[in-house]
Amino acid sequence: MTTAQPLDVQPTPLALLLLGREADPRSERGVECPGDLPAPSDPDLVERARAAKAKLGDKVFVLGHHYQRDEVIEFADVTGDSFKLARDAAARPDAEYIVFCGVHFMAESADILTGDDQQVVLPDLAAGCSMADMATAEQVAECWDVLTEAGIAEQVVPVSYMNSSADIKAFTGEHGGTICTSSNAERALDWAFAQGDPATSKVLFLPDQHLGRNTAVRDMGMSLEDCVVYNPHKPNGGLTTEQLQNARMILWRGHCSVHGRFSLESVEDVRARIPGVNVLVHPECKHEVVEAADYVGSTEYIIKALEAAPAGSKWAIGTELNLVRRLANRFADQDKEIVFLDKTVCFCSTMNRIDLPHLVWTLESLAAGKTVNRIEVDPGTAAFAKLALERMLALP
Numbered sequence: 286m287t288t289a290q291p292l293d294v295q296p297t298p299l300a301l302l303l304l305g306r307e308a309d310p311r312s313e314r315g316v317e318c319p320g321d322l323p324a325p326s327d328p329d330l331v332e333r334a335r336a337a338k339a340k341l342g343d344k345v346f347v348l349g350h351h352y353q354r355d356e357v358i359e360f361a362d363v364t365g366d367s368f369k370l371a372r373d374a375a376a377r378p379d380a381e382y383i384v385f386c387g388v389h390f391m392a393e394s395a396d397i398l399t400g401d402d403q404q405v406v407l408p409d410l411a412a413g414c415s416m417a418d419m420a421t422a423e424q425v426a427e428c429w430d431v432l433t434e435a436g437i438a439e440q441v442v443p444v445s446y447m448n449s450s451a452d453i454k455a456f457t458g459e460h461g462g463t464i465c466t467s468s469n470a471e472r473a474l475d476w477a478f479a480q481g482d483p484a485t486s487k488v489l490f491l492p493d494q495h496l497g498r499n500t501a502v503r504d505m506g507m508s509l510e511d512c513v514v515y516n517p518h519k520p521n522g523g524l525t526t527e528q529l530q531n532a533r534m535i536l537w538r539g540h541c542s543v544h545g546r547f548s549l550e551s552v553e554d555v556r557a558r559i560p561g562v563n564v565l566v567h568p569e570c571k572h573e574v575v576e577a578a579d580y581v582g583s584t585e586y587i588i589k590a591l592e593a594a595p596a597g598s599k600w601a602i603g604t605e606l607n608l609v610r611r612l613a614n615r616f617a618d619q620d621k622e623i624v625f626l627d628k629t630v631c632f633c634s635t636m637n638r639i640d641l642p643h644l645v646w647t648l649e650s651l652a653a654g655k656t657v658n659r660i661e662v663d664p665g666t667a668a669f670a671k672l673a674l675e676r677m678l679a680l681p
């Protein structure tokens with residue numbers, strides 16, 4: 286019998302960073318959240334949000350990402366995915382304030398695409414994106430040095446997912462690349478490979494390895510061997526020069542912490558539980574999940590597929606839970622059975638940080654003439670990021 290050793294309870298030398306209380310300059314989240322938030326238990330929150338929004342009138346335009354809570358979506362003037370919302374914001378040059386109920390990188394894109402006289406506001410600065418945080422400007426600059434050392438940088442075109450910080454978008458624009466969304470990733474990759482000699486050109490895909498791999502292999506007929514994963518935490522990205530030279534797709538080692546949770550077992554389990562179920566997943570899911578699914582597509586694709594689904598059909602959806610629940614409720618009276626693909630609850634925790642108290646605080650502050658939580662991208666970064674976004678808008 287062994288004797289249990291006493292636990293080492295030395296205090297950690299690292300200060301804990303509380304979300305919403307401290308600044309983290311290395312994160313895409315600015316994280317300070319000033320001001321006195323109303324209590325979540327305040328019974329007048331809905332009335333207060335209505336009153337502040339009415340007082341602001343056309344001066345405010347509220348955008349709600351599909352993954353937001355119902356209590357927030359209720360006050361959105363438009364809903365959509367990150368790209369649609371950025372375009373919607375750009376189409377409202379008369380709105381003085383754009384309140385972006387989403388995450389930090391989305392508010393940055395809205396700031397880049399809207400006029401200098403418009404102010405973009407994120408109700409909670411702690412609403413970041415763990416995927417966007419997985420590629421920092423320093424790491425990507427270091428990666429480019431590795432590609433230069435390997436003698437391939439001139440053959441490489443960066444393609445960055447919309448879910449990236451303004452710094453990464455700017456890097457992409459400056460190095461001749463484009464932004465993509467989950468709806469146009471294939472067109473973006475086609476464009477990128479056509480920028481050089483198709484026989485030798487390569488793509489550095491940032492920051493979501495799964496969207497890059499799924500698009501290259503599933504939609505464009507490449508093999509898994511054409512793809513390598515660059516790990517920013519390892520010397521040389523964890524790759525040999527030969528591996529880099531032989532690759533067509535250099536995938537950044539990033540992923541979505543929500544979509545990354547779905548597994549092959551989730552798919553097998555739901556098929557066993559619900560005979561005849563259609564499995565529909567987002568392309569941010571792992572490759573084996575996408576391969577096992579019946580349908581794959583962006584958030585907008587998922588919504589359209591369910592709108593068009595016949596009565597009596599059954600669906601298991603692999604995307605964020607707030608959206609899946611809303612869709613299940615929306616189609617409940619049309620005899621469409623819609624369930625969440627995984628058995629465990631899986632919200633995007635940072636999207637969920639925007640709640641009604643934060644929205645009320647934001648709207649009331651704006652109505653009182655005080656701008657809070659403004660998101661501003663510096664002009665140098667914004668210029669290159671806009672170049673990359675405009676290349677996307679010009680994709681055939």
Ligand code: SF4
Pocket residue numbers: 352388413414415416417448541542543544605633634635636
């Ligand atoms: S769902 Fe994933 S990609 Fe989207 S904001 Fe949340 S962590 Fe980021």
